[in-house]
Amino acid sequence: MPKLGLLRLPLWLTYVFLYLPILVVVILSFNDSESLFVWKGFSLRWYPELFADSAVMAGLRNTVIVATTATVLATVLGTLMAVGIHRYTKGGLVRAFAIAPALLPDLLLGIGILSVFSLLGLTLGLHSVIMAHTVFAMAFVTAIVLARLAHLDPSLEEASRDLGATASRTFFRVTLPQLAPGIVAGALLAFTLSLDEFVIAFFTSAPTTPTLPITIYSMVRFGVTPEINALATVLLLVSVVTVIGAQRLTRTTDTTRTTDTTEAP
Amino acid sequence: MNTPTPTPAAPLLQVRAMNHSYGDVVALAGIDLEIADNEFFALLGPSGCGKTTLLRSIAGFETPTSGEILLDGADLTAMPAHKRPVNMMFQSYALFPHMTVEANVAYGLESEGVGKAEVKRRVAETLDTVGLASFAKRRPAKLSGGQRQRVALARAIIKRPRLLLLDEPLSALDRKVRAEMQLELKRLQHEVGMTFVVVTHDQEEAMSMADRVAVLNRGSLEQLDTPEGLYSRPATRFVADFIGTANLLDGTVTTDGFAAPGWPLLAVVSALPVGAAGTAVLRPEDVAIVAEGAGLVDGVVVDAFFLGGSSTLSIEVPGLGRPVTATVHAASTARRGDRVGLRIDQSRVVVVPDDRGPVASAVSEKAAVPSSAQAAS
Numbered sequence: 001m002p003k004l005g006l007l008r009l010p011l012w013l014t015y016v017f018l019y020l021p022i023l024v025v026v027i028l029s030f031n032d033s034e035s036l037f038v039w040k041g042f043s044l045r046w047y048p049e050l051f052a053d054s055a056v057m058a059g060l061r062n063t064v065i066v067a068t069t070a071t072v073l074a075t076v077l078g079t080l081m082a083v084g085i086h087r088y089t090k091g092g093l094v095r096a097f098a099i100a101p102a103l104l105p106d107l108l109l110g111i112g113i114l115s116v117f118s119l120l121g122l123t124l125g126l127h128s129v130i131m132a133h134t135v136f137a138m139a140f141v142t143a144i145v146l147a148r149l150a151h152l153d154p155s156l157e158e159a160s161r162d163l164g165a166t167a168s169r170t171f172f173r174v175t176l177p178q179l180a181p182g183i184v185a186g187a188l189l190a191f192t193l194s195l196d197e198f199v200i201a202f203f204t205s206a207p208t209t210p211t212l213p214i215t216i217y218s219m220v221r222f223g224v225t226p227e228i229n230a231l232a233t234v235l236l237l238v239s240v241v242t243v244i245g246a247q248r249l250t251r252t253t254d255t256t257r258t259t260d261t262t263e264a265p
Numbered sequence: 266m267n268t269p270t271p272t273p274a275a276p277l278l279q280v281r282a283m284n285h286s287y288g289d290v291v292a293l294a295g296i297d298l299e300i301a302d303n304e305f306f307a308l309l310g311p312s313g314c315g316k317t318t319l320l321r322s323i324a325g326f327e328t329p330t331s332g333e334i335l336l337d338g339a340d341l342t343a344m345p346a347h348k349r350p351v352n353m354m355f356q357s358y359a360l361f362p363h364m365t366v367e368a369n370v371a372y373g374l375e376s377e378g379v380g381k382a383e384v385k386r387r388v389a390e391t392l393d394t395v396g397l398a399s400f401a402k403r404r405p406a407k408l409s410g411g412q413r414q415r416v417a418l419a420r421a422i423i424k425r426p427r428l429l430l431l432d433e434p435l436s437a438l439d440r441k442v443r444a445e446m447q448l449e450l451k452r453l454q455h456e457v458g459m460t461f462v463v464v465t466h467d468q469e470e471a472m473s474m475a476d477r478v479a480v481l482n483r484g485s486l487e488q489l490d491t492p493e494g495l496y497s498r499p500a501t502r503f504v505a506d507f508i509g510t511a512n513l514l515d516g517t518v519t520t521d522g523f524a525a526p527g528w529p530l531l532a533v534v535s536a537l538p539v540g541a542a543g544t545a546v547l548r549p550e551d552v553a554i555v556a557e558g559a560g561l562v563d564g565v566v567v568d569a570f571f572l573g574g575s576s577t578l579s580i581e582v583p584g585l586g587r588p589v590t591a592t593v594h595a596a597s598t599a600r601r602g603d604r605v606g607l608r609i610d611q612s613r614v615v616v617v618p619d620d621r622g623p624v625a626s627a628v629s630e631k632a633a634v635p636s637s638a639q640a641a642s
Contacts, residue, residue: 158326159359161346163373163420173372177363 022236029229036224046230056231059215065126066201066211067194070133075187077134078141079179083171085142086149095146102139109136110203117204124206132204133194140193141186148182188246192239275338277302277460278323278428283332285318285484292318294484296332300428300462305454307475308464311507315484316464320430323462324353336427347376352426356433358417360405366392366416367401373424387423394456395419411442418450422457431463435470447474468508472496480504496548502617505546512547512589515619523616527584529561531609535616542619551610552591554578554599560606564589566599580607 028036032043050056085095101109113132117124156178160170176183198213205211210218212235219228276299285293293315300306308316321327323334325346334341341349352373361369367388374384392398395415405413414434421429434450435443451474454461465471471478472492480487480495480503488500499505506513516525518541523531525545537543557563564582578599579588589607599605 153357153359155355155357155359156361158324158346159353159355159361159420160372160376161326162324162351162353164347164376164424165372166347166376169376174361177361 025229025232026236028226029233031226031229033226036226036229046226047234050227050230050234053227055215055219056212056227059210059212062126062129062205062209063195063212066129066133067191069130070137070194071187071191073130073134074137074141074190075183078138078186078190079145079183081138081142082145082149083175083179086146099139099143099146101136102143104136106136106197106199110200113200114203124204126205126209128204128206129201129209129211132200133197136200137190137193140189141183144186144189145179145182148179152178184246188242192242195239196235276300277304277337278462279333279335279338280319280323281333281335283319283322283334284330285315285322285327286330291484293322293329296481296486298479298486298489300460303458303460305451305461305474305476306463307471307478308462308481309468309471309478309507310466310481310487312466313483314481316466316481317432319481320353320432320462320464323428324351324430325349350424350426351428351430352421352424353430353432354417354421354434356436358405358413358437360413360416360420362405364404365401366397366403366405366408369405369416370419370423373420377424391419391423394422394453410438411446414438414446418453422453422459425457426459428460428462431461433465434463435465435467443470450474472508480507482507497613498615499546499617502544502620505544505615505617510549510590512549512552512587514545514547516543516545517541518543518616523614527562527582531614532611533614533616537616537618543616544619546615546617547589547609548613549577549590549592551613552589553608553610554580554591554593555606555608557604557606560608563604563606566601566603566605569599569601580605582607 028039029046030042030044031039032045033040081098085098089095109132113128113135114124117128122128152175156174157170160174161167165173196213197211198217201211202214202217205214216228216231219225278300280296280298283293283296284291296315296319308319310316318327322329323341325341325344329342332342336350341351361372364372370391371384371388374387379387388401389398392401395418397412397415397419400408400412400416405416408416414437418434421431431450435446438446447470450461450463463471463474472495475492477489477491478495479489482503488495488504490498490500495504495508499508499511502513505511514523514525514528514531516523516528518524518535518537518539519530520539521530521532523533523535523543523545525531531545533545535543553560562582564580566578567581567588568579570577575595576593578591578593580591581588591607
């Protein structure tokens with residue numbers, strides 16, 4: 001690698017720009033002060049306080065319910081959607097419409113889903129947030145699984161059929177394992193997107209069932225307390241662990257297919 | 266007749282009046298053929314001739330537009346691929362990358378619901394047959410091209426199909442491994458006693474491995490014969506040109522032979538009516554080099570290649586559009602620029618119909634280009 005010396009400065013500046021705010025939040029979460037910006041000394045007091053806060057805990061509970069349910073639904077539906085599109089459609093239009101919700105402004109989706117719910121006279125609640133999140137997360141899963149399908153050798157499925165496997169056995173034994181890395185990546189993305197999604201949740205949740213981002217938003221309106229910093233740090237930890245975990249997972253499934261080192265006995 | 270004559274063994278596979286088109290594109294037109302039990306059969310033709318479509322139709326991945334495919338006399342046409350007693354080795358091998366060699370080979374038996382112990386025994390046995398017993402726990406990605414091909418083969422033969430279909434089985438291998446695998450396939454076919462149908466575009470491959478070869482061109486069956494038959498008795502101009510090397514002399518059938526421009530009347534017998542346009546097929550090894558004036562025609566050697574056991578000479582004969590190719594044993598004494606005579610074993614010349622149709626004019630136009638270019642320069 002060539003020595004860049006000072007030429008690396010822009011890189012470091014960019015990293016500072018990207019990560020300084022996050023670092024500040026993490027450091028201030030250990031601040032033993034009621035005020036956000038005055039450093040009084042190191043303390044862990046905000047963490048127990050955070051977990052004792054019933055509003056935060058309710059928001060967290062709602063968010064976890066929404067994110068996991070929406071992820072499961074979006075992953076299953078998105079995968080089936082991708083396989084169906086890949087197998088039975090030729091034109092790009094169907095494909096474009098399947099992926100569009102991922103690109104549309106959240107505002108549009110949020111208002112649209114809210115309108116449909118009120119037109120149908122349905123009540124809002126966690127179920128409406130779950131449905132709304134499933135819609136946009138499904139588009140991401142579809143896009144990722146479609147990309148994986150494009151690289152799949154079509155004769156793998158034919159070989160399975162040729163060897164006497166039924167269509168469903170072929171799907172579960174050959175197609176699905178081949179798509180696994182894409183499905184895991186899609187699910188991970190769906191989960192992290194849903195976890196901190198604000199706009200759509202704001203429109204589609206009931207006032208009695210706010211998700212965590214909405215809870216935080218209402219807390220912030222009365223001024224940011226260090227408790228928020230502690231919460232942000234916890235969320236950061238959860239995201240990092242999920243991403244690393246999922247990457248490990250996709251890497252192991254990927255390496256078993258390419259660089260497995262198992263030797264014959 | 267008092268004693269009933271035993272009916273000849275019914276063919277294993279019959280393809281009857283099969284047509285296949287993709288929209289307006291005709292992939293196969295009126296294919297009729299029979300494949301006998303235990304035969305090594307090749308479907309040979311240039312790319313786009315329909316050979317793969319035919320193979321995939323037998324496997325059940327394509328449904329013919331019309332016609333029938335019978336296996337042991339029973340109609341297969343409507344049977345889905347996974348129920349046919351036919352297995353296929355794919356050109357890409359299509360090994361399941363997420364399974365070990367063992368699991369790949371076991372897949373077919375497991376799909377059939379064969380018991381665990383039986384599967385284990387037969388997988389070991391089959392891996393032994395293809396010489397991969399020590400690779401059972403590996404993944405396909407950790408194998409060489411030749412080893413992958415053996416796994417694909419093991420996976421395809423483990424169910425002991427009535428018919429094994431092989432789609433360009435050797436095309437992904439390098440030259441040396443390919444020669445080995447040719448012998449190996451032949452040996453295996455004997456050993457497992459199975460009917461093999463190989464699709465290939467490589468005429469040498471088809472000729473060296475197959476008992477009988479069906480030559481396909483533009484969706485039609487040109488000729489179905491043994492390799493020797495295809496070579497020495499080509500039925501069409503296409504077959505004569507496609508199989509081996511041939512000097513093709515286009516001309517007319519006359520009452521006492523065959524007249525080709527630039528050649529004296531050839532004393533050959535042909536089944537074609539007098540006056541018909543035909544093409545005389547003259548194999549290079551049936552052309553002998555003699556002293557100038559001692560042969561049928563004279564010419565100038567324009568190229569001489571020494572190939573070890575034999576030499577190939579190109580001789581330009583005045584009045585002929587193309588040089589004549591001759592093969593002589595060992596090193597040739599004739600050098601480039603020598604004037605020589607050509608003697609022809611006329612009993613071995615075959616006349617086939619000149620069925621080029623509109624293609625004929627296209628070829629002559631193409632041939633005319635260099636001469637006009639020369640004239641211009």
